[in-house]
Amino acid sequence: xxxxxxxxxxxxxxxxxxxxxxxxxxxxxxxxxxxxxxxxxxxxxxxxxxxxxxxxxxxxxxxxxxxxxxxxxxxxxxxxxxxxxxxxxxxxxxxxxxxxxxxxxxxxxxxxxxxxxxxxxxxxxxxxxxxxxxxxxxxxxxxxxxxxxxxxxxxxxxxxxxxxxxxxxxxxxxxxxxxxxxxxxxxxxxxxxxxxxxxxxxxxxxxxxxxxxxxxxxxxxxxxxxxxxxxxxxxxxxxxxxxxxxxxxxxxxxxxxxxxxxxxxxxxxxxxxxxxxxxxxxxxxxxxxxxxxxxxxxxxxxxxxxxxxxxxxxxxxxxxxxxxxxxxxxxxxxxxxxxxxxxxxxxxxxxxxxxxxxxxxxxxxxxxxxxxxxxxxxxxxxxxxxxxxxxxxx
Amino acid sequence: xxxxxxxxxxxxxxxxxxxxxxxxxxxxxxxxxxxxxxxxxxxxxxxxxxxxxxxxxxxxxxxxxxxxxxxxxxxxxxxxxxxxxxxxxxxxxxxxxxxxxxxxxxxxxxxxxxxxxxxxxxxxxxxxxxxxxxxxxxxxxxxxxxxxxxxxxxxxxxxxxxxxxxxxxxxxxxxxxxxxxxxxxxxxxxxxxxxxxxxxxxxxxxxxxxxxxxxxxxxxxxxxxxxxxxxxxxxxxxxxxxxxxxxxxxxxxxxxxxxxxx
Numbered sequence: 069x070x071x072x073x074x075x076x077x078x079x080x081x082x083x084x085x086x087x088x089x090x091x092x093x094x095x096x097x098x099x100x101x102x103x104x105x106x107x108x109x110x111x112x113x114x115x116x117x118x119x120x121x122x123x124x125x126x127x128x129x130x131x132x133x134x135x136x137x138x139x140x141x142x143x144x145x146x147x148x149x150x151x152x153x154x155x156x157x158x159x160x161x162x163x164x165x166x167x168x169x170x171x172x173x174x175x176x177x178x179x180x181x182x183x184x185x186x187x188x189x190x191x192x193x194x195x196x197x198x199x200x201x202x203x204x205x206x207x208x209x210x211x212x213x214x215x216x217x218x219x220x221x222x223x224x225x226x227x228x229x230x231x232x233x234x235x236x237x238x239x240x241x242x243x244x245x246x247x248x249x250x251x252x253x254x255x256x257x258x259x260x261x262x263x264x265x266x267x268x269x270x271x272x273x274x275x276x277x278x279x280x281x282x283x284x285x286x287x288x289x290x291x292x293x294x295x296x297x298x299x300x301x302x303x304x305x306x307x308x309x310x311x312x313x314x315x316x317x318x319x320x321x322x323x324x325x326x327x328x329x330x331x332x333x334x335x336x337x338x339x340x341x342x343x344x345x346x347x348x349x350x351x352x353x354x355x356x357x358x359x360x361x362x363x364x365x366x367x368x369x370x371x372x373x374x375x376x377x378x379x380x381x382x383x384x385x386x387x388x389x390x391x392x393x394x395x396x397x398x399x400x401x402x403x404x405x406x407x408x409x410x411x412x413x414x415x416x417x418x419x420x421x422x423x424x425x426x427x428x429x430x431x432x433x434x435x436x437x438x439x440x441x442x443x444x445x446x447x448x449x450x451x452x453x454x455x456x457x458x459x460x461x462x
Numbered sequence: 463x464x465x466x467x468x469x470x471x472x473x474x475x476x477x478x479x480x481x482x483x484x485x486x487x488x489x490x491x492x493x494x495x496x497x498x499x500x501x502x503x504x505x506x507x508x509x510x511x512x513x514x515x516x517x518x519x520x521x522x523x524x525x526x527x528x529x530x531x532x533x534x535x536x537x538x539x540x541x542x543x544x545x546x547x548x549x550x551x552x553x554x555x556x557x558x559x560x561x562x563x564x565x566x567x568x569x570x571x572x573x574x575x576x577x578x579x580x581x582x583x584x585x586x587x588x589x590x591x592x593x594x595x596x597x598x599x600x601x602x603x604x605x606x607x608x609x610x611x612x613x614x615x616x617x618x619x620x621x622x623x624x625x626x627x628x629x630x631x632x633x634x635x636x637x638x639x640x641x642x643x644x645x646x647x648x649x650x651x652x653x654x655x656x657x658x659x660x661x662x663x664x665x666x667x668x669x670x671x672x673x674x675x676x677x678x679x680x681x682x683x684x685x686x687x688x689x690x691x692x693x694x695x696x697x698x699x700x701x702x703x704x705x706x707x708x709x710x711x712x713x714x715x716x717x718x719x720x721x722x723x724x
Binding site: 311349 | 489490614618619621623627629630631632633634635693694695696697698699700
């Protein structure tokens with residue numbers, strides 16, 4: 069059964085086009101049901117890609133469907149892959165190797181959701197389960213997803229490095245800049261409690277008062293001059309009984325006096341520091357990606373062997389059924405002449421004849437499976453069908 | 463015959479030390495190999511101690527080298543409680559080479575053999591030597607945690623935190639674990655010291671240098687607990703205090719006790 073893939077992704081299509089063909093999980097599921105027909109289909113749609121995986125279903129219908137959703141011919145931005153290449157592509161996607169940020173973790177959940185909403189059968193079921201397995205394996209056996217990949221996640225990861233679990237930790241957000249808001253969101257998602265002072269000119273008195281309770285300060289105001297000076301923080305530290313304070317200054321010009329970093333128990337990171345960490349960790353992710361590619365290739369090979377064996381399995385099954393039928397009918401034919409045998413002897417004869425059939429068919433079976441892993445599987449299967457007269461049993 | 467067990471234990475501890483170094487360079491399989499090295503080494507050393515105890519006529523670890531053998535076993539035991547967690551593998555880089563070197567020293571000093579019969583009672587030796595060594599093992603681990611804290615804090619201060627993220631324990635957990643370890647170890651040291659003084663009271667004898675250093679150690683760690691939990695001493699100051707306390711443990715453990723039980 070041929071496996072095929074049609075889709076568009078961030079490699080070839082601009083966001084204006086990708087957003088037009090982006091589908092939520094239920095719409096992806098509905099499209100997959102529609103395209104499956106007699107075969108199988110799964111539609112994977114994320115902000116970076118919309119891809120339709122098909123097995124035994126009409127590829128041209130999928131192309132048409134994507135064109136209809138986009139409202140135009142997709143032509144050159146649409147890619148089509150089949151069999152081994154399609155499988156390898158999905159394995160790379162699930163491992164995060166095809167993502168904008170190598171190793172990003174969200175994709176694995178998106179692949180699972182697409183698989184559950186789709187219409188998989190024997191081939192796509194195996195393909196997606198193995199892709200999810202290889203995605204997990206890549207994350208477990210490499211460090212590709214360990215480090216932060218954005219300024220906001222770097223800020224949250226640094227805060228975790230100081231405080232450990234962020235549940236219940238108090239975050240003071242000064243100003244309403246975009247990266248500041250994203251950082252606050254990243255901290256909130258880890259259980260931190262956020263207090264925001266969102267005005268253009270942040271009242272210094274209030275900030276100083278809040279400092280006594282805060283664990284993390286995220287500042288991104290547009291105020292000229294420092295919102296917090298070393299002396300302010302020094303004052304606040306008196307009542308903190310040694311609790312550390314982590315400060316993130318995302319504003320340009322800077323909001324927080326760099327001298328704060330000199331204070332014991334205070335860690336101040338500005339936008340350049342965070343970007344340097346992201347650059348370092350991205351370089352690390354790219355190094356790990358090489359190891360991840362090897363894991364994915366191995367898993368794709370395993371899938372390919374299994375998929376190729378589907379070509380010869382029916383022929384092997386027919387051959388064995390034919391041999392068994394001959395064995396049974398020949399035994400039946402001589403049953404009268406074997407009437408004098410005891411029950412034990414009859415069982416021995418049954419066993420010996422079954423063993424002869426098995427031994428005769430063992431090597432051809434192994435050879436056909438080996439050939440299936442290469443390109444000759446279908447040729448061998450046809451030859452066996454022809455030689456043993458199995459054509460009618462296809 | 464029991465002494466033969468020292469070699470597989472040494473080999474396993476050495477393998478763990480090397481694997482921890484490999485894991486620091488490239489996390490993954492090396493970390494798991496290190497963890498198994500620690501576990502197997504500790505099990506073999508346990509068998510060695512059991513064999514020693516079974517063959518000895520009394521408590522076999524009262525001499526300097528023997529007590530070093532027991533001390534290594536206790537250090538690795540305390541480390542095993544939480545040290546095999548992925549994020550604490552960096553600590554193994556400090557603990558396991560130390561364990562391997564000290565076990566080798568114990569073997570070289572004859573501390574892995576049967577030993578000679580002591581004129582001290584077994585109950586006294588178990589209470590006194592056992593508790594003091596257990597406390598010292600706890601202080602050793604607390605010092606390891608403090609060292610890791612200081613190294614990590616320095617990297618955060620120098621803004622070189624990229625390599626730490628997701629791989630090392632947080633400052634808060636290092637600090638809290640070090641505090642709790644001392645909170646468990648100090649009562650053990652107190653019990654060991656009390657046992658020693660009770661015997662001193664009933665059998666007579668003077669205070670030697672080892673006793674003085676041990677008492678000073680008790681004062682330092684007692685001060686640490688008061689400052690940490692009552693006065694809110696945290697961070698670098700508290701970590702340096704643990705390192706200072708460990709310097710006394712080294713003096714007590716390696717420098718002075720050669721004649722204590724003579």
